[in-house]
Amino acid sequence: MINAYAAFEAKGQLKEYSYEPGSLNHHDVEIEVDYCGICHSDISMLNNEWGMSQYPLVAGHEVVGRVSAIGEHVTSVSVGDLVGLGWHSDYCHHCHSCNTGDENLCQQAMPTVMSKGGFADKVRANERAVVALPKHLNAQTAGPLFCGGITVFNPLVQFDVKPTDKVAVIGIGGLGHLALQFLNAWGCEVTAFTSSDAKAQEALKLGAHHTLNSRNQADIENAAERFDFIISTVNVKLDWNLYLSTLKPKGRLHFVGATLEPLDIGVFGLIAGQKQISGSPVGSPATIAQMLEFAAQHNIEPQVELFKMSEINQAIKHLESGKAHYRIVLERE
Structure with a gap:
């Protein structure tokens, strides 16, 4: 039996919920959850903002814990290993993306939040989606790396960002505060776009070399043709043509x-400078493992606020208030 916290309707309070997971599949891993981050994507699923939620819904996809059981054909991890689990809990295993190391682009991939996630004492996933933690990584704070961390690290690998590049980050929050740390350690000259004086000072401590006021059009205009790469972590509409400049x-x-x-x-700005616009999701398991090693080597760590698992509803309200600094992690009691 797995004991969890589930939503039974959109925007409803999470309640205690127990379910029988059945027999462990041959290639599946059962993880005893020690910590699980809360991400805005969890809230979107709990509230059915994307129109695909099914209730009762057990969210949670930033899991860190110990392997408690493995299927008979599992070879990648052993019982007792400290591991993590992110946005995907399984893949189709036979499409072109899966066969070429881009499992995160598999169109049949199973989101962890749709297969009963980590707001529970245990969670199950295919071994391919489970990644071991490096020895020197802090398990208490590592959970957000499996979503927020890999989301901002993946583009550095996919688009061959170079240590000599000048890179800017738009938005210093749950994603942005990690992007600054990764980019600084990557060797880039890092600029933070932020509208908050307090966050500007913190951005410098997190790894930014410069800050620009995102509400000051003159500041942005004065930065014309400065950056090789800009990563936007915000979910609001901005003057994208101004940033492209x-x-x-x-x-x-x-x-x-x-x-x-x-x-x-405006397309002419793109054509004249041969500029590019792109987007990306989380990374593949191999890229997640690379990110974790990089984080361990460079002491990169999410800034988190801890709540007990039983305080999950209070933790969600705190995240929704916009006051979280910068990620929230639930700790199993």
Whole structure:
């Protein structure tokens, strides 16, 4: 029996919920959850904002814990190993993406939050989606790396961001505060776009070399053709043409924040500078493992606030209030 906290309707309070998971599949891993982060994507699923939630819904996809059982054909981990689990709990295993190391792009991939996730004492996933933690990584704070961390790390690998590049980050929050740390350790010259004086000071401590006021059009105009790469972590509409003007020729504006409104982009600015616009999701298991090693080597750590698992409803309210600093992690009692 697995004991969890589930939503039984959109925007409803999470309640205690127990379910029988059945026999462990041959290639599945059962993880005893020690910590689980709460992500805005969890809230979107709990509230059915994307129209695909099925209730009762057990969310939670930033899991860190010990392997408690393995299927008879599992070879990648052993019982007792400290591991993590992110947005995907399984893949189709036979499409082109799965066969070429891009499992995160598998169109049949199973989100962890749709297969009963980590707001529970245990969670199950295919071994391919489970990644071991490096020895020197802090298990208490590592959970958000499996979603927020890999979301901002993946573009560095996919688009061959170079240590000599000048890179800007839009938005210093749950994603942005990790992007600053990764980019600084990557060797880039890092600029933070932020509208808050307090966050500007913190951005410098997190790894930014410079800050720009995102509400000051003159500041942004003065940064014309400065950046090789801009990563946007926000989910609000901005003047994207203004930000594009700060890119060097052949520069890239990359989205990891889910901006819901259509992008209003003037095509001539793209053509004249041969500029690019792109987006990406979380990374493959191999890229997650690479990110974890990089984080361990460079002492990169999410800034988290801890709540007990039984305080899950209070923790969700705190995240929804916008006051979280910067990620929330639930600790199993």
